[in-house]
Amino acid sequence: MRVHIPSSHITPKAVALSRRQLLATAAAGVLGTHTAHAQGVMEPTAFKHATTHNNFLEFGLDKQDPSKHAQSLKTRPWTVTVDGLVHRPHTLDVETLLRTMALEDRVYRFRCVEAWAMVIPWMGIPLAALLARAQPLSSARHVAFQTLMDPQQMPGQRGTFLPWPYTEGLRLDEAQHPLTLMALGMYGRMLPAQSGAPIRLVVPWKYGFKSVKSVVRITLLAEPPVTTWNQQAPTEYGYHANVNPLVPHPRWSQAWERMLGTNTRQRTQLFNGYGPEVAHLYSGMNLRTSF
Numbered sequence: 001m002r003v004h005i006p007s008s009h010i011t012p013k014a015v016a017l018s019r020r021q022l023l024a025t026a027a028a029g030v031l032g033t034h035t036a037h038a039q040g041v042m043e044p045t046a047f048k049h050a051t052t053h054n055n056f057l058e059f060g061l062d063k064q065d066p067s068k069h070a071q072s073l074k075t076r077p078w079t080v081t082v083d084g085l086v087h088r089p090h091t092l093d094v095e096t097l098l099r100t101m102a103l104e105d106r107v108y109r110f111r112c113v114e115a116w117a118m119v120i121p122w123m124g125i126p127l128a129a130l131l132a133r134a135q136p137l138s139s140a141r142h143v144a145f146q147t148l149m150d151p152q153q154m155p156g157q158r159g160t161f162l163p164w165p166y167t168e169g170l171r172l173d174e175a176q177h178p179l180t181l182m183a184l185g186m187y188g189r190m191l192p193a194q195s196g197a198p199i200r201l202v203v204p205w206k207y208g209f210k211s212v213k214s215v216v217r218i219t220l221l222a223e224p225p226v227t228t229w230n231q232q233a234p235t236e237y238g239y240h241a242n243v244n245p246l247v248p249h250p251r252w253s254q255a256w257e258r259m260l261g262t263n264t265r266q267r268t269q270l271f272n273g274y275g276p277e278v279a280h281l282y283s284g285m286n287l288r289t290s291f
């Protein structure tokens, strides 16, 4: 059964503001320090482009496949289980989350490892808030995220293109960083299926493949989890996967990026422009070689 969520429960602000107002607000810094440092184009990508050019391999390999084939994904009821090294393992109902937690607006740059980029106005809950509810044990150091495993609904999972279910991971301190979001909406509405409905991870300073869609399980661990792309091609897709113009992908340069829906080609920024907020997390790492 699909329950209608009145927009007043989602984000009255994002719904009410025109794009021009949103931009003016962002420029004035009212949306918070979290968008303040990202340089370059910050005008949101057209909704049409952000929702018809997708990577969601459970629904096909072409960029247009997810918008065509993900619409049948049943996103209610939907639960997310938080378990592993926590004092309070529990299962959250997405409907309850939407009713009980305020969604924050975050306009973030987003950079795919394939060198295309976009700017998305997300709505979501800081992952730190969800993790705090579960009370991580002091032994927890990493967090694993899993997409729904349902080959009946997700035709891609009937094949072996990737090891399913799609799994990603973050260090616990990355997961708890205030920029790290569990998004439930974008552009003032609930997430479209192809964008990872009903709830997805968004880590704006890392390549897009870290931002796992349609999440059903969040597990705290002592060691880094085995992640889908790292397992598939370890020399191409690192565990950290921080956006980094200095480290080329083995098959292409990462120095430049193309903004979706525009002819704009611009220089890739270290940490996707979020260095002032996140560089301290990587103080011990050699940024010329780490990926």
Ligand SMILES: Nc1nc2c(c(=O)[nH]1)N[C@H]1C(S)=C(S)[C@@H](COP(=O)(O)O)O[C@H]1N2
Pocket: 050, 053, 054, 055, 056, 057, 058, 111, 112, 113, 147, 166, 194, 195, 196, 207, 208, 209, 210, 211, 212, 213, 214
């Ligand atoms: N479950 C799942 N999550 C996923 C993917 C996927 O194929 N399956 N693709 C990733 C990649 S490579 C990118 S670039 C982003 C794309 O998000 P978007 O389609 O909303 O732009 O989702 C990421 N999350």
Ligand SMILES: [Mo]
Pocket: 055, 112, 113, 114, 207, 208, 209
């Ligand atoms: Mo990607």
